[in-house]
Amino acid sequence: MRYKLLCALCSGLLAALILLSLFTGKYPLRLEELLGGNELHRRVFLNLRASRTLVGAMGGFALGVSGFVYQTVFRNPLASPDIIGVSSGASAGAAAGILFFSGAAAVTVSAFLGALGAVAVVLTLSALDKTGRNSSIVLAGIAVHALAQTVLMCLKLTADPERELASIEYWIMGSLNGVSIHSLGGNLLLCLLCLIGLFLLHRQIILLSGEEGEARMLGVSVGKIRLLVLLTATLTVSSVVSLTGLISFVGLLAPHGARLLTKDNRPGTMALAGLLGGVLLLGADILARSVSAVELPVSIFTSLLGAPFLISLIGRRSS
Amino acid sequence: MHFFTVSNLSAGYGGKPVLEDISFSLDSGCLLGILGANGSGKTTLLKALCNLLPHKGSCILEENVLEKLKPGQMAKLCGYIPQRSGISLDISALDVVLMGFNPHLKLLERPTQAMKTQAARALGLVGLAGKEALNYQTLSEGQKQLCILARTLCTGSRLLFLDEPESALDFRFRYRMLELLQDWLTQAPRAAVVSLHDPFLALNYCHRLLLLSEGRILGSLCPKTDPPHRMEELLSHIYGEISLASCTDRSGRKHLVMLKEASAPIRANILP
Numbered sequence: 001m002r003y004k005l006l007c008a009l010c011s012g013l014l015a016a017l018i019l020l021s022l023f024t025g026k027y028p029l030r031l032e033e034l035l036g037g038n039e040l041h042r043r044v045f046l047n048l049r050a051s052r053t054l055v056g057a058m059g060g061f062a063l064g065v066s067g068f069v070y071q072t073v074f075r076n077p078l079a080s081p082d083i084i085g086v087s088s089g090a091s092a093g094a095a096a097g098i099l100f101f102s103g104a105a106a107v108t109v110s111a112f113l114g115a116l117g118a119v120a121v122v123l124t125l126s127a128l129d130k131t132g133r134n135s136s137i138v139l140a141g142i143a144v145h146a147l148a149q150t151v152l153m154c155l156k157l158t159a160d161p162e163r164e165l166a167s168i169e170y171w172i173m174g175s176l177n178g179v180s181i182h183s184l185g186g187n188l189l190l191c192l193l194c195l196i197g198l199f200l201l202h203r204q205i206i207l208l209s210g211e212e213g214e215a216r217m218l219g220v221s222v223g224k225i226r227l228l229v230l231l232t233a234t235l236t237v238s239s240v241v242s243l244t245g246l247i248s249f250v251g252l253l254a255p256h257g258a259r260l261l262t263k264d265n266r267p268g269t270m271a272l273a274g275l276l277g278g279v280l281l282l283g284a285d286i287l288a289r290s291v292s293a294v295e296l297p298v299s300i301f302t303s304l305l306g307a308p309f310l311i312s313l314i315g316r317r318s319s
Numbered sequence: 320m321h322f323f324t325v326s327n328l329s330a331g332y333g334g335k336p337v338l339e340d341i342s343f344s345l346d347s348g349c350l351l352g353i354l355g356a357n358g359s360g361k362t363t364l365l366k367a368l369c370n371l372l373p374h375k376g377s378c379i380l381e382e383n384v385l386e387k388l389k390p391g392q393m394a395k396l397c398g399y400i401p402q403r404s405g406i407s408l409d410i411s412a413l414d415v416v417l418m419g420f421n422p423h424l425k426l427l428e429r430p431t432q433a434m435k436t437q438a439a440r441a442l443g444l445v446g447l448a449g450k451e452a453l454n455y456q457t458l459s460e461g462q463k464q465l466c467i468l469a470r471t472l473c474t475g476s477r478l479l480f481l482d483e484p485e486s487a488l489d490f491r492f493r494y495r496m497l498e499l500l501q502d503w504l505t506q507a508p509r510a511a512v513v514s515l516h517d518p519f520l521a522l523n524y525c526h527r528l529l530l531l532s533e534g535r536i537l538g539s540l541c542p543k544t545d546p547p548h549r550m551e552e553l554l555s556h557i558y559g560e561i562s563l564a565s566c567t568d569r570s571g572r573k574h575l576v577m578l579k580e581a582s583a584p585i586r587a588n589i590l591p
Contacts, residue, residue, distance in 0.1 A: 075407055200427045207418060211405025213371040219394030219422030263454065265408045 003268035006261055010275035014057060017282045021053040024286050051181040054188065056282040059176075059240040060250055062191050064277020065198055066233040067251030068258070068270050072209045073229055074134060080251050081237045084141040084230065088148035089118025090241045095155040095168045105183050107171070112187075112242035118144050119234045123227060133212065137230075173297035174245035176285045187239040194236040195274075201229055202267045209265075248299040250277050253306040260313040280306055322347040322510050323478055328376035330367040337363045338534045341376070345527065347508040350500060352515050352525030356557055360534040361514040362402065365480045368512065369399045380478055381508070394422035398471035400481045404463060406455060412466050413438055413451040419470035441473035442466070446495060460487035468496060472503055479503075479511040486516060493517065497524040518558065522550075522575040530557060542575055 022045070023029050029049065033041045070079040081087050093114015097107035122140045129136035152168075159165040198205070207220050208229065215222050241247070254277035262269045284301035321344035328341040338360050345351050355361050367374040370385055370393060378385040380396055388396070398419075406415060416438040417430045424430065430438075439451050445465040450458070458466060464487050471479060479500070485493045497520055500511055515521045521528055522542045530537040530553055538553045547563045555561050560580035567573050 072408065203421075203424075203429065204426065206408065206410065206414075207421060209406070209408050210418075211401065213366065213369070214399070214401055214405055216371060216390045217369055217394055217397070217399035218418055219391045221390045225426075259409065263409055265410050266414075 003262060003266070003272070007268060007272055007275060010272060010279060014275055014278045014282065017279060017286065018053055018057055021056060021282055021286050022049045024290055025049060026289075047181055051179050051184055052176050052285070053282070055179045055184060055240075055243055056176050056285045057278045058188060058191060059244055059247070060254070060278035060281030061274035062195060062236045062240045062277070063247060063250040063281065064254030064258070064273040064275070065195060065270055066236045067253075067277070068255035068273040069198055069205055069229060069233040070251070071255055072205050072265065073226060073233075074138065075209055076138075077256070078252070081234070081241070082141075082145060083138060084122045084234065085118035085144040085148060086115045086234055086237050087241065087246050088145045088152070090115035090238060091172050091246060092148045092151045092155065093117070094171045094242070094245065095152050095159070098164055098167045098171065099155055099159055104178060104180070108183060108187070108242045111171075111245075112238050114148075115238035115241060116234065118148050119230070123230070170297075171245040174247045174299045175288070175295065175297055176244055176281075177289070177295050179243050184243060187243050191236055191239040194232050194239070197232045198229075198236065199267060199270065201232065202270060205229055206265060244298075246299065247281065247302060249302045249306045250280050253302075253310050254280060256310060257313060260316075280309075321345060322349070322381065322508060324379045325368065326377055326379075328364075328367055328374055328378070330363060330372050330374035332363075332372075336534065338367060338374070341536055343529060343536065343539065345510050345512070347510055348504050349510050349526045350504055350524065351510070351512045352521040352528045353512065353531055354515060354518065354521055354528055354554075354557060355531035359531045359557075361531055362482055363534075364531065365399070365482050365512065365514060369393075369397065369480055371399075391422055394474075394476070396477055398474060398476040398479045400464075400467050400471055400479070400484050402482045402486065403460075404467045409454050409456055411451065412442060412447060412453050412455050412458065415455050415466050416441055416470045416473065419474040422474065437473050438469070441469035444472070445469045445499065446492065461489060461492055464488060465492065465496070468499065472499065477509050479509075479513075481511065481513040483514055483516055485520060493520060500524075518554070518577045519574075522563075522577065530554070532557060 025048065027044050029041055029045060034045055067080060070081065070083060071077055074083060076083070090111045091114070094107050094111035096114065097110025101107070101110060122137065122144045125140035125143070126137040156165060156168060159168060204220065204225050207215050207218060208222065208226055212222050237251070255273040257276045258269050258273035259265065262272060280302055281298070284298050284305055287301045288296045288298045324344040326342045329336060329339050331337045341364065353361050353364065363372065366372040368378055383396060385393065385397070413435070417434060420430050420434045442448060442451055445468050447462060447465055447469065455463065455466060464484060468484065484496055488496060500513070501524065503509065504511060513525070525542065527539060527541050529539050537556055540550050540553055542550065551561060551563050554577065558577070558579070560582050562578050562580055564576045564578060565573055566576055
């Protein structure tokens with residue numbers, strides 16, 4: 001019953017934020033104008049607000065859920081998409097997209113391929129270790145992360161400091177600004193499908209969290225199932241991150257928050273991690289576009305909102 | 320033909336041999352105990368039997384060559400209780416037991432209501448009735464071990480491998496665990512291989528004992544039928560000077576007790 005209450009509470013909060021997000025921004029939207037068929041209002045609503053809100057809510061949900069999956073599979077409370085190179089691969093990919101192609105869609109595709117490429121290298125490298133331990137994936141992840149950072153640095157060196165370098169830096173800081181309704185269909189569909197997949201795989205994810213020999217003797221083909229789970233989680237994150245740029249802290253914090261609230265790891269907790277992620281990202285984005293005259297990077301606010309929340313939960317647990 | 324046959328098994332870690340040329344077999348209904356000092360290769364042997372460790376030689380259960388089975392098939396036939404379960408998440412005791420049904424479920428399937436009932440009954444059987452909803456992490460080490468036993472018993476496997484299952488249990492639950500195992504064995508075809516630290520349990524509950532020393536089989540004995548002096552001689556290779564005594568409890572049941580004989584005093588001249 002606790003789950004239902006918590007999930008209902010979080011869903012309500014998310015719904016409120018979605019409404020707020022739809023009507024927050026530089027251009028003041030009014031409901032009566034929108035319903036009255038004002039063309040400009042309708043365009044602003046669809047092209048800017050609706051898409052931005054959708055990416056915020058669903059992206060946050062996806063980051064929360066995939067964070068839960070990474071932390072569980074790697075048995076590491078600090079695991080995040082970085083651990084297998086998703087974020088650094090996406091950054092390098094985005095930088096290459098900004099330098100060599102033009103247009104937001106090209107950057108999105110390039111970042112997506114960068115993230116997948118990095119993870120593919122990590123999983124291939126870790127397959128060389130025949131013992132198939134978790135730690136070999138983590139080690140390969142660290143190596144590929146460093147490599148992708150080097151590539152990113154080289155790309156930055158060759159970038160034109162006035163325009164390209166600024167875009168790269170801005171992309172890495174992450175923002176929901178500039179996502180348009182026309183370019184996000186594919187990403188969101190992929191994200192939705194992978195999320196459904198992750199919820200269906202929940203039982204396997206929990207089985208993977210145990211010791212490897214034990215999981216094997218429970219009938220889990222550890223290598224294959226782990227590959228399936230990690231690829232699904234990676235596709236989820238990549239589909240979001242390639243649209244928004246790097247978003248810090250959501251994938252780390254939302255699952256911890258959910259676990260501290262429910263004190264277990266059932267599918268309800270995974271859903272709660274998603275809802276908290278959505279609340280966090282959307283809330284941060286509303287602040288990012290309303291606090292100052294210029295648009296601020298969303299990661300500033302995800303960390304700013306998230307850190308005190310986590311600390312308060314820890315404080316509550318110890319009391 | 321025996322129920323379970325192990326022939327010429329050798330295994331090790333990173334090229335360093337730990338087990339050499341282990342061969343034995345057991346019949347249906349047999350509880351085989353493995354005794355040996357620390358570092359004699361008991362855990363390694365159980366891991367190799369479970370096919371969790373690369374090894375030479377073969378293990379054949381009825382007509383199945385265990386080395387050739389996929390994890391899913393293996394898990395249907397054999398259950399394994401490690402010294403310590405690696406579960407580090409906050410999950411309920413019932414969910415831990417339900418993990419045991421995994422080999423009978425498809426990839427995306429969820430446990431059925433019947434499985435949940437069966438799992439709750441298994442928890443009751445091992446003495447954890449009413450603790451279904453408790454967080455596994457808050458259980459004591461002994462209760463965790465019993466929970467893992469429940470998980471292993473309720474899944475219909477034919478051969479169990481248990482690695483020092485009694486180590487964290489208190490006096491009463493040690494007997495409970497072995498009595499549960501003996502009861503489980505009465506429904507043939509079933510057998511269990513268990514490594515034990517407690518020679519008293521080994522001598523009184525196991526049908527046969529395998530003595531392991533430095534990765535080789537020192538000998539095998541049947542506590543019910545072998546003459547005491549032969550057992551004493553074999554056991555003293557592992558435990559030093561010992562003698563066996565037979566005691567009778569109030570109900571008239573005989574127990575074999577192993578007594579440590581006085582040995583030369585240890586001179587601890589490490590400190591100046």
